[in-house]
């Protein structure tokens with residue numbers, strides 16, 4: 001048996017790996033500009049805003065492009081193997097001086113997947129640092145699932161304000177400081193959270209949820225996922241097609257069809 005890669009060893013030990021480089025800072029700034037050009041349409045079409053929180057890769061070609069960047073998929077493949085599906089691509093955006101935060105939680109507690117082979121690549125399109133509320137991870141916390149409670153706290157960025165019911169010593173969190181174009185990888189069971197943004201700029205992260213093609217959805221079936229690397233010999237998820245342009249009518253139709261099933265799981269009470 002060959003030795004596991006350094007990325008996989010660190011991931012297995014800590015439940016996360018950071019920092020890794022996806023692209024040069026200039027390319028990240030270009031993606032931020034693409035995002036902000038797309039956001040300019042929200043004023044006239046508020047429904048589009050939701051696309052940033054669910055399957056943005058189905059309606060924004062630059063998000064689909066980021067999810068396929070070899071620097072990211074090669075790193076993820078060292079953990080999940082060669083055949084990768086993207087289950088979702090929510091943006092986590094904190095506006096300047098905004099109180100929005102994320103409580104300590106584990107992703108896989110509420111996603112209804114059969115196994116725990118899931119990796120999120122959190123890609124920074126702006127700096128992510130202590131002042132603007134970067135992600136925080138508790139090393140080694142990915143070895144068990146704990147109970148969660150739905151707090152529905154207004155300023156929590158999570159769908160139901162989910163929070164672990166065990167005591168987490170905040171000082172045990174590792175701050176995941178990233179430059180634009182860098183990313184972290186985290187296990188779906190690692191405890192993670194983030195504080196508010198007290199800076200004068202936005203903090204923008206794209207969370208790309210990767211699963212191996214062999215994964216099954218066991219709750220809230222009929223889920224969609226996009227093949228981004230290798231092949232899908234299993235067809236456990238509905239196949240997605242790539243977007244043809246920014247918020248194109250056909251792609252929006254496809255998005256409406258695909259996003260409902262995941263919403264049902266993400267909003268069901270704990």
Ligand SMILES: O=C(O)CCC(=O)C(=O)O
Nearest residue numbers: 092102107135194205207
């Ligand atoms: O962006 C954040 O602060 C939190 C993101 C998060 O919870 C996740 O990617 O699972």
